[in-house]
Amino acid sequence: MKKILYFFTGILGVMLFWGSQANAQAPKAPHFHLSSLEGTIYTDQNLIGQSTLLMFWNSWCESCSIELPKVSALQEKMGRKRLQVLAIAIGDTETNVRAYVTSHPTHFHFPVLYDFGDRVAMDYDVNRVPTFFLLNKNGELELAYQGQGLLEHSRFQRVLDDLLERRHIYQTLYQDFQEGVW
Secondary structure: OHHHHHHHHHHHHHHHHHHHHHOOOOOEOOOOEEEEOOOOEEEHHHHOOOEEEEEEEOOOOHHHHHHHHHHHHHHHHHOOOOEEEEEEEOOOOHHHHHHHHHHOHHHOOOOEEEOHHHHHHHHOOOOOOOEEEEEOOOOEEEEEEEOOOHHHOHHHHHHHHHHHHHHHHHHHHHHHHHOOOO
16 A cells, blocks of 8 residues: 555656646746726736636737637637636727727637737737737746637647646646545
8 A cells, every 4th residue: 555655656746846847947927917808907926827828919900800709719618717818909099999899799708908008018029919828827838829820720739738638637636635545
């Protein structure tokens, strides 16, 4: 029995070490403090604890209007607890953003933040829309992508699957530990 306990403890230690080392070089998301169109404040601390997809967009971007329904469908498929999506409007007026969101309600099953003065976009070095950032549960950058077609890109699917699987494995091991399974 002790050998089994040592074996599983060793596996857990290796996995936790590997997980922390795998992203040791990953850059952290820059600090930010933005308000959603509903008035809720979001900061970089809201990125901690779950995988997050940030989408920088604006109301007059044709590629954005193609990508937004796809992102919305992805978030609905994944569920908010598995994948958090935040749409950050830049290079636009708040009035235009509000009008776009109101006229396209099925595109937005996630918070829309307004980046007044494009300060956050500058911190993220965003120079065109749409631009996407996929972050892990520690708020570290896993993937950055500019332009249309992210969700169809095979690397995005692999990275997202890996993030979600990693999260599932850690949760399962932690639950098993808490329940005294091993």
